[in-house]
Amino acid sequence: MQHDSSSLPLAVLLGDPAGIGPEMAARLLSDPQNRERHPLLLVGDECVWRDGQRIAGVDVQTLVLAPGEPVRHEPGRVTLLDLDVLDGQLPERGVSSVQAGRATLMAMDKALDLALAGRCAGLVFAPLNKHSLRLGGLQAEDELRHMQQRFGIEDFVCEFNITDALWTSRVTSHVPIREVADHLSRPGVLAAIRIIDRALRQAGTQRPRIAVCGLNPHAGDGGSIGTEEIDLIAPAIEDARAEGIAAAGPYPSDTVFLAAKRGEFDAVVCMYHDQGQIAMKLMGFDHGVTLHGGLPIPVATSASGSAFDIAGKGVANVQGLQRAFDLCVRMIQARARAEAAVQA
Incomplete structure (x- = not known):
């Protein structure tokens, strides 16, 4: 009914x-x-x-x-x-x-x-x-x-954290840090990009600008500090761009939020819980919102x-x-x- x-x-x-x-x-x-x-x-x-x-x-x-x-x-x-x-x-x-x-x-x-x-x-x-x-x-x-x-x-679901105009999604959530890399995949990264792009469009943003974090320090530094960026994250970003999503990265997570805070991005896709949560709560813990997407x-x-x-x-x-x-x-x-x- x-x-x-x-x-x-x-x-x-x-x-x-x-x-x-x-x-x-x-x-x-x-x-x-x-x-x-x-x-x-x-x-x-x-x-x-x-x-x-x-x-x-x-x-x-x-x-x-x-x-x-x-x-x-x-x-x-x-x-x-x-x-x-x-x-x-x-x-x-x-x-x-x-x-x-x-x-x-x-x-x-x-x-x-x-x-x-x-x-x-x-x-x-x-x-x-x-x-x-x-x-x-x-x-x-x-x-x-x-x-x-x-x-x-059965489809991908995700917590969106929202502080003022900035949104985040994440590929993994409440899992131990030692298991994060094992939970990452190219389809999983793509799903986290897609879901926040769709949610922002539903909220009125016509073409969301989405930054994607790397997993490792310096976003892997060309593969010298891990290869997840090369093997999984960058290919997923290219998949998203092929679908018409304005995604970019992978960016080092210790600097991407500076650009996002300046208004250069509407959203940041994170690889794990605290990668985004620490930055977002520093920017607005007292008025932040968590929206359950999907x-x-x-x-x-x-x-x-x-x-x-x-x-x-x-x-x-x-x-x-x-x-x-x-x-x-x-x-x-x-x-x-x-x-x-x-x-x-």
Whole structure:
């Protein structure tokens, strides 16, 4: 059954209940302008939501629904689908635990169930904690691969990290550094270039300028410090250029972000997690966004983590989550306009 994307809610998750996520979600949804921009459905435990409001120092009028109850919205109130996974007992703050991970994972899975049933148009989640998720039952490499499995997607998926106008994708993600080279391939590099080119075009960039990092110091220095650039990365760049993608490289990763920061590129394709993350977080940790690319709905979060060290102190910065929320809303509305144009 087809649904109008403009009428479907954006699901909002509280993140890890032991971290700063509930506080950030409370700050986000306490803003009446955010509540008015698109129908919203908060998914999680009521006790966690109340705790987040207390820490944030806000009081958000909330309509609480039990599982299975029809979703409805009332003006000026946040609709919460209360899962009550924790049975009203908050987990220990500031530490990973089975309880926190299970609550986070079950809220995520409920939101994914809604998306699979055509009952939500996107998902924005406050920071979670991967170790807690694994303690709570996550079997996949990370939450993106878990979502990929739930949606039954076989094509390449990738985290995009976004700071201001600059995007990154990466060929490998949450794998040990010693395994990175073994995970690289010419098709894999090409897939990471293709997916970010497509996403930027969907976001309005007509011809994205894409820089591709090398793997080794000095991008291999002509083969004297490794040959992955010659054997895998440069051929993949040529494949992309043959498809009409404006890709260039491979560039040394210790200098390419200087050029990107000057505005010479719209995106940087990285070979592994920290190759891009360190640069991006230095440029804008407090307002960075992570977008999960390759999924059938927009899924985004702040680039910051669960920050156990400041959990419960009421000092969490909501900028990154706000920008993730903004991005999801824009993408949902753009899809709705595209659907309307097709039907016209």
